[in-house]
Amino acid sequence: MSRPFLKMNGLGNDFVVVDALSAPFAPSADEVRALADRGRGIGCDQLVVLEPSAQADVRVRFWNADGEAVGACGNASRCVAQWVMDRTGKDAAVLETDAGLLSAVRSGALVTVDMGRPRLRWDEIPLAEDMDTRGVELQVGPIDDPILHTPGCVSMGNPHVVFFVPDAEAAPVREVGPLIERHMLFPEGVNVGFAQIKARDRIRLRVWERGAGLTLACGTGACAALVAAHRRGLTDRKATLELDGGELVIEWRAEDDHVLMTGPAVLEYEGTLP
Known part of the structure; x- marks a missing residue:
């Protein structure tokens, strides 16, 4: 089946955003790398997949260009929020991510995303050992x-x-x-x-x-x-x-x-x- 995608960017940090709202899309690491390849694929820093959500406007999943799944991407979240608001005609959106629910609003050409609370304990980052995260021994x-x-x-x-x-x-x-x-x-x-x-x-x-x-x-x-x-x-x-x-x-x-x-x-x- 053909599957639509959007090419979006936030300050040049660019994404391939795949619509999986009506049909599942679970790319392998090799497929992510192929899509992200700037020479032979579409080319991007991250692959983003949009899925249905029971508690938000959309569920968002992220992969880095090397094929590794990650829990959050700020610029991509802002781009997805813009897409959701364009689609709904509203000036607010809620995204479900592995890092939690993110809310967003827009004002003119700018979008503000509430990224939630920062995690500051050593085991939340995580580090391999207990350190003061204000200034670690490195x-x-x-x-x-x-x-x-x-x-x-x-x-x-x-x-x-x-x-x-x-x-x-x-x-x-x-x-x-x-x-x-x-x-x-x-x-x-x-x-x-x-x-x-x-x-x-x-x-x-x-x-x-x-x-x-x-x-x-x-x-x-x-x-x-x-x-x-x-x-x-x-x-x-x-x-x-x-x-x-x-x-x-x-x-x-x-x-x-x-x-x-x-x-x-x-x-x-x-x-x-x-």
Whole structure:
């Protein structure tokens, strides 16, 4: 049978979104990799599948480009929420994910997704051993003069480690990202952020995504960076995150501990899976 898909992106972080509302779609890891292949497939950072939900507008499942299923993707959630709201004609949507229910609203061209509470305990991220996640015992480079050290750790439904650097443009993202992604401290792998604090309300961020590599933007990475920075006293609870693909506004609300992510969502084109 032919199966429709949407090609969408949030700040250049791009997705193949497959409609499985009327017929199940359970891709193998090989099939995910084939679809994500930018040379021979459609090409994307993540594959997203939409399924019926009894408790939300839609159930959303995510796979990284390497074929691994993951629990959350912030930019993809924003894109799916936009699609749901376009379909229903409403300005609000609820998504069911493995990381929990996510609610979203839109205002003009921007969509805000409530990403829920950050997970901050070592066993929630998870780490291989008990550590203070404000600054874990991890460094890159010589013991007496490391180039990176004492990153913060946060889970936003998927694990993140955030290194604070003086210059994000000069950060060794491609060199260090793959090494930390599969470091033994992170039994499920980890997304690796390199955050430069530019002001109390502005962070420059680059992210090496688990299973996808260096991407133009990472929504959950932006959320994790703001949370990690505020826990260290480096920023306020709301900041603009400058990513390679554009800007996201992230707020960690004090009243309910939820993290809100606001940014654009773009439908590039529609097609049918090969």
